[in-house]
Amino acid sequence: MIELVSASRCIQCNICVNVCPTNVFDKVPDAPPTIARQSDCQTCFMCELYCPVDALYVAPQVDPLDSVDEELLKQAELLGSYRRNVGWGRDRTSLAKEDSTHQILKLLK
Amino acid sequence: MSSYHWRSQNSSTIDIDVDPNLQTDVLVIGGGPAGTWAAWSAASSGAEVVLVDKGYCGTSGCAAASGNGVWYVPPNPEAREAAMSSREALGGFLSNRDWMQQVLNQTYANVNLLAEWGYPFPVDEEGKPYRRSLQGPEYMRLMRKQIKRAGVTILDNSPALQLLVDAEGAVAGATGVNRQTGKQWVVRANSVIIATGGCAFLSKALGCNVLTGDGYLMAAEAGAEMSGMEFSNAYGISPAFSSVTKTLFYNWATFTYEDGTPIPGAGSQRGRSIIAQTLLTQPVYAILDRATQDMQAHMRKAQPNFFLPFDRAGIDPFSQRFPVTLRLEGTVRGTGGIRIVDSTCAASVPGLYAAGDAATRELICGGFTGGGSHNAAWAISSGYWAGKSAAEYARNLGEWGKQRPVEAVGEAGLTNGSKHQIKAEEVIQATQAEVFPYDRNYFRNAQGLTESLQRLDNLWKEIRSSQAADSQILQVREAAAMVATARWMYSSALERKESRGMHKHQDYPEMDANQQHYLVSGGLDRVWVRSEGLGIKRELVSVSS
Ligand SMILES: Cc1cc2nc3c(=O)[nH]c(=O)nc-3n(C[C@H](O)[C@H](O)[C@H](O)COP(=O)(O)OP(=O)(O)OC[C@H]3O[C@@H](n4cnc5c(N)ncnc54)[C@H](O)[C@@H]3O)c2cc1C
Ligand code: SF4
Ligand code: SF4
Numbered sequence: 001m002i003e004l005v006s007a008s009r010c011i012q013c014n015i016c017v018n019v020c021p022t023n024v025f026d027k028v029p030d031a032p033p034t035i036a037r038q039s040d041c042q043t044c045f046m047c048e049l050y051c052p053v054d055a056l057y058v059a060p061q062v063d064p065l066d067s068v069d070e071e072l073l074k075q076a077e078l079l080g081s082y083r084r085n086v087g088w089g090r091d092r093t094s095l096a097k098e099d100s101t102h103q104i105l106k107l108l109k
Numbered sequence: 110m111s112s113y114h115w116r117s118q119n120s121s122t123i124d125i126d127v128d129p130n131l132q133t134d135v136l137v138i139g140g141g142p143a144g145t146w147a148a149w150s151a152a153s154s155g156a157e158v159v160l161v162d163k164g165y166c167g168t169s170g171c172a173a174a175s176g177n178g179v180w181y182v183p184p185n186p187e188a189r190e191a192a193m194s195s196r197e198a199l200g201g202f203l204s205n206r207d208w209m210q211q212v213l214n215q216t217y218a219n220v221n222l223l224a225e226w227g228y229p230f231p232v233d234e235e236g237k238p239y240r241r242s243l244q245g246p247e248y249m250r251l252m253r254k255q256i257k258r259a260g261v262t263i264l265d266n267s268p269a270l271q272l273l274v275d276a277e278g279a280v281a282g283a284t285g286v287n288r289q290t291g292k293q294w295v296v297r298a299n300s301v302i303i304a305t306g307g308c309a310f311l312s313k314a315l316g317c318n319v320l321t322g323d324g325y326l327m328a329a330e331a332g333a334e335m336s337g338m339e340f341s342n343a344y345g346i347s348p349a350f351s352s353v354t355k356t357l358f359y360n361w362a363t364f365t366y367e368d369g370t371p372i373p374g375a376g377s378q379r380g381r382s383i384i385a386q387t388l389l390t391q392p393v394y395a396i397l398d399r400a401t402q403d404m405q406a407h408m409r410k411a412q413p414n415f416f417l418p419f420d421r422a423g424i425d426p427f428s429q430r431f432p433v434t435l436r437l438e439g440t441v442r443g444t445g446g447i448r449i450v451d452s453t454c455a456a457s458v459p460g461l462y463a464a465g466d467a468a469t470r471e472l473i474c475g476g477f478t479g480g481g482s483h484n485a486a487w488a489i490s491s492g493y494w495a496g497k498s499a500a501e502y503a504r505n506l507g508e509w510g511k512q513r514p515v516e517a518v519g520e521a522g523l524t525n526g527s528k529h530q531i532k533a534e535e536v537i538q539a540t541q542a543e544v545f546p547y548d549r550n551y552f553r554n555a556q557g558l559t560e561s562l563q564r565l566d567n568l569w570k571e572i573r574s575s576q577a578a579d580s581q582i583l584q585v586r587e588a589a590a591m592v593a594t595a596r597w598m599y600s601s602a603l604e605r606k607e608s609r610g611m612h613k614h615q616d617y618p619e620m621d622a623n624q625q626h627y628l629v630s631g632g633l634d635r636v637w638v639r640s641e642g643l644g645i646k647r648e649l650v651s652v653s654s
Contacts, residue, residue: 021164021173021319023266023288042318043352045417046168049246060418061350062313078421085413086246094247097229100407101178101242107404108360 001041002058003068005032006079009055016047016056038064045082052089054080129294131262132511133159134503135496136282136298138269138324140166141173142485143465143492144304145252146219150496151302152259156503159296160261161285163268163305163319167253168246170306171441171466172485174316175355176245176412180486181220182213189213196483200444200475201609202625203337203643208472211452215490223248226255242411243485245316267294268323270586271519272301272331272461280331280460281515286582299503299510300460302495303328303447307341307440307466308594310544311537311587314345314354314436315414322440324467325597326590328447330519333456334631336448336469336641339601339612340476341594342550343442344385344435346377349392351418354436357481358408358415361400365430367392382613385435385547394430437545442480443611444470445598448629453498454491460502462495464488471627476610521569521593521633522577522585531575533584536568540591544598554615558603565599568592573634597630597638604628604638 002024005016010032017025017033021044026036032055035041041058048056057073059065073079080089087095135151137144140162148160162169182192193209220240224230228251233239257263266288273282273295282297305324309317325335345354359377364384366372372393375383387393400408405427409416419426440446447456447463449472456463465488470479473487503510522531543561544550569592577585605628607621608614626640 017289018265019165019168021169021316023164040318042174042313042316044168044174044316045414046174046246050168060348060353060421062352063350081420082413082417085409085416086244088246094229094244095410095413096244096247097231098410099231099239099242099244101411102231102233102239103407104357104404104411105241 001038001043001062001064002035002047002056003065004057004070004073005035006055006057006070007032009053009079011053013052015050015052019050020047048080048082049086049088054083129264131159131294131296133157133262133296133298135300135302135499136161136296137302137304138283139170139304139306139465139467140253140263141170141304141306141465141488142177142249142252143467143488144302145249145256146489146492147302147304147464147496147499148256148261149252149259150493151500152256152261154497154500156500158261159264159298160256161264161267161269161283161294161296163266163323165265166263167249169319171316171320172488173245173249175414177243177248177485178357178482179216179220179241179243179489180213180482181216181241184214184217196477197475199477199610201477201620203471203475203610203627205472205643212473212486212490215493216486219489219493223251226251241482264294268583269305269327270582271517271523272327273297273515274331274518275513275515278332278458280458281510281513283327284517288583297511297515299506300462300499302462302464302499303456303467304464304492304495305467307443307446308591309439309441310437310541310591312437312439312541312545313352314347314438314441315352317438317441320441320466321587322590322594323587324463325447326521326586326593327519328456328458328461328463329593329631329633330521331461332458333461334448334629335445335597336627336629337445337471337476337601338440338594338597338630339445339605339628340471340610341440341443341445341598342611343438343478343480344381344547344551345438345442346381346384346395346433347436348418349432349434350422353415353418354438355412355415358397358400358412359395361397361404362395363398364433365394365396367394369430381435382551384433385551388435389547392432395433396428396430397426398428400427435547437550438480439544440594441466442478442484444474444476444479445601446470449491452494454495455498462499464491464495476612478611521589522572522575523582527574527576529575530578531572531585533577533581533588536572536588537591539568540565540588540595544595552613552615553602555603558599562596562599562603565592565596569596569634593633596636600636600638601628601630
């Protein structure tokens with residue numbers, strides 16, 4: 001579930017508010033969006049993928065956590081890791097280009 | 110004349126502030142692969158198109174979050190033959206060769222279009238483009254861009270709640286709400302395509318919580334029929350703590366009991382029922398210990414989101430055991446949905462078309478899951494055909510289509526004027542209690558189905574005698590759609606007194622040659638089921654671009 005909107009990173013573009021399929025965030029004037037309906041989060045990671053500055057963290061658990069430690073997430077390089085892995089963002093190449101499903105399916109036969 | 114009130118008999122009837130109030134040739138409800146292909150194809154046939162999505166077109170629905178293997182087979186007769194014959198037995202011989210052929214043709218053409226539009230397909234070891242896999246976020250971002258280019262108007266965060274019909278009962282648009290402004294919208298249209306995906310009962314399967322069967326409910330309220338609802342019990346494997354129901358890589362897994370001993374017969378594909386059986390009494394663990402080093406690297410590149418939960422939870426799935434569960438994916442990876450009456454992808458009500466998971470996929474998959482490639486191909490082709498046909502229907506209707514008097518149909522949870530306010534949350538949990546348990550839905554028997562149906566019928570009655578608070582309208586409609594879906598599922602399952610495809614009936618464990626037919630279902634206050642032969646009338650005109 002969505003656990004963090006990093007106040008220090010967020011540039012208040014509100015992209016996450018628009019793209020979240022289950023309407024979890026609320027816009028706040030002159031401030032980062034809030035996680036207004038955490039229990040509606042479907043753990044799809046899409047907001048993270050669209051956030052241009054890696055300010056969001058979606059924990060893998062489908063149930064809410066007590067808390068997350070932004071500093072630790074940063075150190076573990078987990079902020080923005082999905083975006084990095086699929087090659088989204090400036091000066092990156094989409095990983096779709098390297099999709100190796102064909103090799104996998106060949107070995108499956 | 111026209112009325113779109115949500116409150117018709119209530120003293121607090123409000124003529125809702127209509128914003129926006131749009132008119133268009135074709136309205137597409139749902140912006141996943143099926144909806145975007147439909148919108149693109151209608152717009153390229155010259156129609157004006159509005160597309161509404163409950164979430165955001167581009168991120169919403171199961172393809173965007175997960176990604177798809179695609180039934181993309183080059184037009185080589187042997188390869189096509191193999192593609193068609195490989196799953197006929199699995200599907201219980203309910204699939205249809207003409208439809209398969211058409212889907213293979215259309216999917217091939219349209220996936221090649223994706224390449225032209227700039228989808229970054231990889232190349233295989235011979236340097237040839239490989240086009241059988243689409244990474245979800247990339248695919249759906251491209252589809253959004255493409256339909257905007259084609260001139261489609263998109264309303265995001267705008268779930269449809271009810272269809273509009275004219276005096277003859279032909280579908281003429283829809284109404285819904287914008288979740289972020291709370292305002293109602295109305296779109297009057299000459300024809301409507303339902304592409305709202307399947308129903309996964311809010312099971313938290315990847316990308317599936319927007320898929321609550323809304324399209325089925327709306328279509329049924331306008332008089333449409335369902336088909337194949339007994340084949341709606343697909344369950345996906347995921348780590349127990351996570352939403353990621355991607356199952357391909359479990360082909361390299363060993364499934365074990367808590368103490369690490371392998372579970373005999375358990376496996377990702379055919380052994381999934383043994384996993385379900387075991388989960389009834391104890392936890393099941395998996396470890397991907399059969400993937401070689403090489404393979405591990407390929408896997409990471411093929412499905413990066415498969416590894417997200419593991420990386421974040423600090424688990425190495427290749428060397429550490431982790432608990433797994435089976436999440437219900439219902440009709441998302443099952444094959445039931447709105448009945449298609451001919452090759453135009455029309456539903457059984459004039460002006461209404463269905464595409465993707467919202468429509469039955471029995472035509473190409475029979476009774477066995479279309480996940481893994483068929484569903485994606487069906488979304489692409491049925492979307493494309495529905496778009497073409499809806500545009501043509503709209504053209505024939507002309508300008509009058511948008512001026513005709515219309516009325517919103519569909520009243521569950523909305524218009525009975527009752528003071529009783531229903532708690533959607535409770536209805537949803539009660540429905541889940543009937544459809545999640547493996548010993549009710551995965552393994553079925555007459556007694557269990559009958560008991561569930563009684564409780565589901567009561568839930569339906571409760572919804573019909575209540576009215577949603579304004580802030581709860583979407584949730585109550587979702588709850589109503591889930592109850593209705595479950596009732597068509599279980600009524601059809603009771604009627605199919607055999608085991609075929611995914612439908613495992615414990616009282617009738619064998620396949621019965623006399624039941625090689627479709628089960629069509631429908632009805633709201635009274636649910637009905639009838640059988641229909643496989644030779645449905647069809648002119649398979651190929652609708653080419
Ligand atoms: C984890 C996972 C992996 C999968 N992998 C594969 C695969 O490898 N190969 C394959 O063939 N298939 C696969 N599938 C299935 C495949 O993703 C679907 O068949 C396909 O996405 C169907 O497309 P669709 O457009 O019909 O539905 P969806 O992609 O689900 O889109 C439905 C859209 O309708 C919208 N909507 C819903 N209700 C309303 C409403 N009331 N008003 C407005 N909009 C609404 C939703 O927001 C959503 O955007 C997978 C499914 C899952 C869950
Ligand atoms: S997308 Fe990222 S930067 Fe933009 S508002 Fe959301 S958290 Fe902030
Ligand atoms: S993970 Fe998905 S559902 Fe959850 S907040 Fe992000 S976009 Fe919304």
